Amino acid sequence: MTTFTARLGDRSLFPHLEARVYLNHGGISAPSVAVQAAVNEVLDDYARRGGAAFLRWNEQRTRLKGKLGALIGVAGSDIALLPNTTRGVIDVALCFPWSPGDRVILFQGEFPANITPWQRAAATFGIELCFLPLDEWNRDVEAGLASLSRELDKGARLVAVSAVQFQTGLRMPLAEITRRAHARGAQVFVDAVQACGAVPVDAGAAHVDYLACGSHKWLMGLEGCGFVYVHPSRVAALRPNTAGWLSHEEGLRFLFEGPGHLRYDRPIKQTVDFLEGGNYNTAGLAGLEASLDLIQQLSVPAIHEHVNAYLDVLEAGLVARGFQSLRSADARYRSCTLSLLPPPGVSVVDLQRQLGDRGVACALPDGVLRFTPHWPNNAAEIPFVLDSIDQILAALPAR
Ligand SMILES: Cc1ncc(COP(=O)(O)O)c(C=O)c1O
Numbered sequence: 185m186t187t188f189t190a191r192l193g194d195r196s197l198f199p200h201l202e203a204r205v206y207l208n209h210g211g212i213s214a215p216s217v218a219v220q221a222a223v224n225e226v227l228d229d230y231a232r233r234g235g236a237a238f239l240r241w242n243e244q245r246t247r248l249k250g251k252l253g254a255l256i257g258v259a260g261s262d263i264a265l266l267p268n269t270t271r272g273v274i275d276v277a278l279c280f281p282w283s284p285g286d287r288v289i290l291f292q293g294e295f296p297a298n299i300t301p302w303q304r305a306a307a308t309f310g311i312e313l314c315f316l317p318l319d320e321w322n323r324d325v326e327a328g329l330a331s332l333s334r335e336l337d338k339g340a341r342l343v344a345v346s347a348v349q350f351q352t353g354l355r356m357p358l359a360e361i362t363r364r365a366h367a368r369g370a371q372v373f374v375d376a377v378q379a380c381g382a383v384p385v386d387a388g389a390a391h392v393d394y395l396a397c398g399s400h401k402w403l404m405g406l407e408g409c410g411f412v413y414v415h416p417s418r419v420a421a422l423r424p425n426t427a428g429w430l431s432h433e434e435g436l437r438f439l440f441e442g443p444g445h446l447r448y449d450r451p452i453k454q455t456v457d458f459l460e461g462g463n464y465n466t467a468g469l470a471g472l473e474a475s476l477d478l479i480q481q482l483s484v485p486a487i488h489e490h491v492n493a494y495l496d497v498l499e500a501g502l503v504a505r506g507f508q509s510l511r512s513a514d515a516r517y518r519s520c521t522l523s524l525l526p527p528p529g530v531s532v533v534d535l536q537r538q539l540g541d542r543g544v545a546c547a548l549p550d551g552v553l554r555f556t557p558h559w560p561n562n563a564a565e566i567p568f569v570l571d572s573i574d575q576i577l578a579a580l581p582a583r
Contacts, residue, residue: 255476281421295346295350405476479559510523
């Protein structure tokens with residue numbers, strides 16, 4: 185097995201990437217050659233051995249859980265592997281031990297993945313959803329926290345929030361949110377897909393109850409795999425409403441031990457992996473481990489610092505050109521995302537498309553221009569990005 189070495193600001197592990205400047209890791213990351221090699225290894229193994237390969241990759245999953253646990257400051261045994269972030273939200277929303285009339289606090293402006301499953305839970309279990317506006321948090325995090333406390337005082341079972349907001353890049357104060365929620369008897373669910381891999385997340389230290397994350401953004405893996413963490417003290421209370429055949433204790437015996445073991449009444453596991461109800465995306469999970477190894481070589485705090493040094497320069501250049509930055513002025517609330525509103529009269533759709541045509545990949549979630557560099561990006565790219573913007577703006581009809 186080849187060992188790959190990651191270096192901050194060096195994209196030589198991404199030799200196939202066509203974009204000259206890739207600034208869309210908050211959307212979908214390109215797989216490195218390390219990820220490609222890991223995926224190929226799985227495919228080669230199954231191609232040779234078929235089902236006999238299963239046990240080897242079962243071990244890989246246990247190892248991966250340990251590494252994911254280390255990433256977010258929890259034990260690997262408290263992590264279940266799932267197809268995506270959304271699946272983690274769905275599982276907790278449908279398995280939570282609701283009582284009719286329970287209140288859930290959500291945020292207006294969140295990515296819909298962290299809304300729809302709570303809406304389904306509301307329709308199914310008769311719970312109530314309360315939305316707090318994120319605008320207030322964007323202006324003043326302390327004011328946002330004060331509003332949250334007032335809402336919690338009315339009584340709530342759960343707060344569901346993203347670690348980093350997908351549109352503005354605001355890094356939410358998870359430890360403080362959790363402290364306030366727990367003090368009033370509420371639990372906290374975190375969608376961490378815009379954070380894990382580039383922004384430090386310590387779910388253990390922050391006493392987060394539930395956390396879900398997918399692999400294709402800042403973890404730089406592929407689409408179709410992710411994980412959920414459930415605090416060990418919360419697992420037993422979950423109702424197994426999304427259980428499947430792999431959720432049972434000793435659920436594999438009937439496949440290996442001869443007749444008489446096919447039963448449907450085996451107890452559901454009392455560990456978080458009861459949420460892994462069926463088979464796995466083995467190739468995707470191997471890719472995730474490979475990308476995680478590169479991230480851990482560099483360390484998340486070092487990546488965060490590297491990316492923010494990049495964003496400092498890019499932000500200054502764009503603000504000088506009339507863009508309005510949505511990045512927090514307070515370093516505590518910064519992630520690895522820089523979102524901006526273009527100068528008045530400039531269409532963000534045209535701008536993003538024309539940047540793409542010139543080889544600068546970025547995103548436009550709900551109308552903001554979003555740049556999301558990661559460890560392979562190098563500040564030497566920034567003059568090209570700014571020159572491209574200058575040329576695009578200069579070619580626009582007079583405003
Ligand atoms: C904050 C946030 N949550 C969830 C998702 C969706 O994640 P997944 O496709 O892994 O469910 C996205 C983006 O795609 C996102 O930005």
